[in-house]
Amino acid sequence: MQLNGHRDSVSPLWKVRNVCCIGAGYVGGPTSAVIASKNPSVGVTVTDINERRISAWKSNRLPIFEPGLLETVQEARDGSASRRPNLFFTTDIEAAIGAADLIFVAVNTPTKTSGRGVGRASETGFLESAIRTIAEVAETDKIIVEKSTVPLGTAGLIREILDAIGNPGVHFEVLSNPEFLAEGTALKDLLLPDRILIGSLSSPSGISACDTLRNLYSTWVPQSKIITTHLLSSELAKLAANAMLGQRITNVNSLSAICEATGANIEEVSNAVGLDFRIGPKMLNASVGFGGSCFKKDILSLAYIAETLHLPEIAAYWTSVLELNEYQKDRFAQRIVRCLYSTLTNKKIAILGFAFKKNTGDTRESPAISICQALLDEGAQITLYDPKVPKHQIWADLVCNGGEGTEENITICETAYQACHDVNAVVILTEWDEFSNRQPVEPARMDWERVAKTMRQPRYVFDGRNITDAVELQKLGLRVEHIGKSL
Ligand SMILES: NC(=O)c1ccc[n+]([C@@H]2O[C@H](COP(=O)([O-])OP(=O)(O)OC[C@H]3O[C@@H](n4cnc5c(N)ncnc54)[C@H](O)[C@@H]3O)[C@@H](O)[C@H]2O)c1
Ligand SMILES: O=c1ccn([C@@H]2O[C@H](COP(=O)(O)OP(=O)(O)O[C@H]3O[C@H](CO)[C@@H](O)[C@H](O)[C@H]3O)[C@@H](O)[C@H]2O)c(=O)[nH]1
Numbered sequence: 001m002q003l004n005g006h007r008d009s010v011s012p013l014w015k016v017r018n019v020c021c022i023g024a025g026y027v028g029g030p031t032s033a034v035i036a037s038k039n040p041s042v043g044v045t046v047t048d049i050n051e052r053r054i055s056a057w058k059s060n061r062l063p064i065f066e067p068g069l070l071e072t073v074q075e076a077r078d079g080s081a082s083r084r085p086n087l088f089f090t091t092d093i094e095a096a097i098g099a100a101d102l103i104f105v106a107v108n109t110p111t112k113t114s115g116r117g118v119g120r121a122s123e124t125g126f127l128e129s130a131i132r133t134i135a136e137v138a139e140t141d142k143i144i145v146e147k148s149t150v151p152l153g154t155a156g157l158i159r160e161i162l163d164a165i166g167n168p169g170v171h172f173e174v175l176s177n178p179e180f181l182a183e184g185t186a187l188k189d190l191l192l193p194d195r196i197l198i199g200s201l202s203s204p205s206g207i208s209a210c211d212t213l214r215n216l217y218s219t220w221v222p223q224s225k226i227i228t229t230h231l232l233s234s235e236l237a238k239l240a241a242n243a244m245l246g247q248r249i250t251n252v253n254s255l256s257a258i259c260e261a262t263g264a265n266i267e268e269v270s271n272a273v274g275l276d277f278r279i280g281p282k283m284l285n286a287s288v289g290f291g292g293s294c295f296k297k298d299i300l301s302l303a304y305i306a307e308t309l310h311l312p313e314i315a316a317y318w319t320s321v322l323e324l325n326e327y328q329k330d331r332f333a334q335r336i337v338r339c340l341y342s343t344l345t346n347k348k349i350a351i352l353g354f355a356f357k358k359n360t361g362d363t364r365e366s367p368a369i370s371i372c373q374a375l376l377d378e379g380a381q382i383t384l385y386d387p388k389v390p391k392h393q394i395w396a397d398l399v400c401n402g403g404e405g406t407e408e409n410i411t412i413c414e415t416a417y418q419a420c421h422d423v424n425a426v427v428i429l430t431e432w433d434e435f436s437n438r439q440p441v442e443p444a445r446m447d448w449e450r451v452a453k454t455m456r457q458p459r460y461v462f463d464g465r466n467i468t469d470a471v472e473l474q475k476l477g478l479r480v481e482h483i484g485k486s487l
Contacts, residue, residue: 011208014143016042016216020100022130024048024057024089026064026186026293026362027147027179028106033069034190036076036087038220044076045088047096057089065361065388068187097137102213105130106147106179111297120304122151122297131158135166143209146176149238149298152305155199155231173209175200176231178238183292184359196226199234239302246295247321248283253328256286256484266484267466286484288371288429288464289328291356293364296322329367332483333374336462339481340425344380348423348456352416353430353465354386354394361388367464368429369397375427376404383411385419387432420451424458431465438469452476 021032024046036044048054056063058077062070076087090096097103107126112118127148134144144162146155155174162172176199181189196217200210214226229237256266266286274281290296299318306314340347356366363369372382376398382405384394391412398405413419416435420426428435437448448468452459460479461468470480 011204013208013215014101014141014212016101016143016212018043018045018100019102019104019216020044020096021046021104021106021147022048022093022097022133023104023106023108023126023148024050024053024063025106025108026066026183027181028104029057029062029064029073030066030069030181030186030190031104031106031147031179033072033076033087034187034220035216037072039216040076040083040086042216043086043088043099045090045096045100047090047093049091049093051091054089054091065359066183066186067359072187093133094137097134097142098139100142101140102143102145102216103134104145104147104177109148109150109297110293111300117304117308120300120307122149122301124150124154124157127154127158128161131161132165134172135162135164138167138170138172141171143173143175143212145213146174146235147179149178149242149294149301150176150235151301152232152235152239154235171205173200173205174231175206175209175213176234177213178234180238180241183362184357191220193221193225196221197234197237198226198228199231200228201231239298239305242294242298243302243318243321245283246290246299246325247318249285249287249290250321250324250328252284252286253289253483254324256328257331259484260486263486269484286466287328288332288367288483289325291364291366291368293362296325296365326370329370330374332462332464333371335481336375336425336427336460337378339460339462339479340458344375344378346379346381347425348381348383349375350416350419350423350426351382351384352386352419352426352428352435353432354384354389354397355430355432358430358432359388361386361390361393363389363393363397366397366429369403371427371429371464372398372405373403376409381409381411383413383419383421383423385413385416386430387434416446417450417454421454422456424456425460425462426451426455427462427464428467429464431467436467437472438467448473448478449476452478 019042021028028046032044032046053063077085079085107130109122112121112123155176158174178197198210198213200206210228217226252270255269259266270284273279274284299322303315303318351372354368355361355363394412398410434446461473462481464483466482473480
């Protein structure tokens with residue numbers, strides 16, 4: 001099989017009039033919106049078992065925050081004088097499947113919470129349930145596209161399920177087409193992808209299905225960026241990309257500890273290292289540790305796969321990346337306690353940022369969760385502000401799920417100023433532009449002088465994202481601790 005470029009189809013291409021996407025989450029929603037916006041003659045129906053999510057997608061208060069998403073959804077969903085609406089949202093999964101020629105499956109694949117591989121393997125139950133529904137409902141031929149991130153070999157299992165319970169008169173083709181978008185930049189990543197990866201069987205009908213999907217992307221992605229591989233390579237490449245990105249951040253974070261112990265500066269080190277063309281400058285920012293729904297889950301999954309293949313050394317190698325990430329979060333929390341004279345009892349601490357990164361309201365695996373828990377555990381009073389995370393989510397993460405938080409020790413604030421009022425320390429946990437004093441753009445910038453005036457001694461700023469200029473903050477009488485720098 002050719003690894004890149006166009007392979008000649010030996011079977012005719014499928015006619016795609018209707019596309020369905022099962023799963024209306026962070027991947028299914030934005031991906032479907034972009035496909036619909038770039039293919040006005042194709043109907044795209046997004047479906048989900050979660051009624052609240054679907055009704056939010058139909059409104060102008062979308063269920064997720066992503067810069068530029070509302071405009072893209074509105075363009076395709078609501079139509080205009082020059083285009084008919086072609087993006088639809090529904091909970092009628094069976095009807096959406098029945099009408100579709102091509103079906104993306106973008107359901108969640110979280111880490112298993114019980115059974116074999118608990119805490120490590122990815123849960124494919126939601127995916128299997130979606131596939132079973134397709135098998136039961138489909139009366140016409142379908143291309144099924146695995147969009148979710150899955151364990152190696154899942155496409156083969158999907159084919160087995162379809163063979164076992166699907167209508168024998170219906171032909172199914174299964175493709176792997178992993179998604180590489182990052183939250184906060186999802187629209188940009190979808191519109192200008194580094195690559196589109198399509199894995200297929202090398203049979204004539206597999207190649208024909210692959211080319212059919214390629215055509216859907218070709219309306220806006222250059223051919224040179226659409227690469228085709230074997231199904232297994234595609235599934236593994238997705239896990240590998242996330243594992244290597246997480247490992248890269250961990251490399252830098254491990255060096256940040258050496259910097260703090262010696263006086264070297266992690267920004268200078270990252271910059272010098274990243275200028276090597278072979279290494280490159282991206283994903284080299286030291287931080288409180290990586291978060292998000294993907295890196296940890298996918299590295300756990302990769303390590304578990306290695307273990308099941310009797311490769312314990314490989315499993316241990318990837319697991320160590322996660323251990324170091326936990327260490328980085330704990331190291332930061334302990335540094336706060338140490339600087340505040342080894343006790344947080346009766347101390348007030350402002351937390352700026354709760355999302356796992358800027359430009360998203362998502363808190364899945366956010367480092368802020370475990371760092372806040374560690375501070376609460378030491379007796380701190382926390383005042384917390386994030387511009388996009390809903391209050392109920394913070395509550396769920398810190399209080400409801402067996403955490404240390406209570407209504408007495410956590411206050412969720414409407415502004416950064418409210419959160420920072422009368423506190424001993426400010427802790428930056430998400431790199432929102434408004435917390436930076438380096439931002440040249442006025443409206444986004446927080447007035448740190450105003451904050452400094454209302455703080456209590458010892459007036460510490462713990463910047464877990466290195467977004468502040470320490471010299472400027474020190475001029476305001478603040479003591480500053482950055483990641484990977486000893487000032
Ligand atoms: N979040 C990201 O940035 C990102 C990026 C690339 C890949 N991925 C992968 O994409 C997949 C989806 O991730 P997400 O963040 O969009 O998840 P999500 O939890 O936001 O959305 C998944 C949706 O699928 C729905 N669902 C589950 N089972 C269903 C079923 N049987 N029928 C209909 N709907 C069903 C859920 O109700 C949910 O709304 C995961 O495998 C993830 O690893 C995520
Ligand atoms: O230099 C960096 C870059 C990121 N991070 C942190 O790493 C985490 C993940 O960030 P990022 O990768 O930007 O966001 P995700 O939305 O988790 O996207 C990752 O996970 C997705 C889900 O699989 C993939 O599709 C994307 O390609 C991959 O980047 C966040 O906590 C960031 O703050 C750092 O600490 N330092």
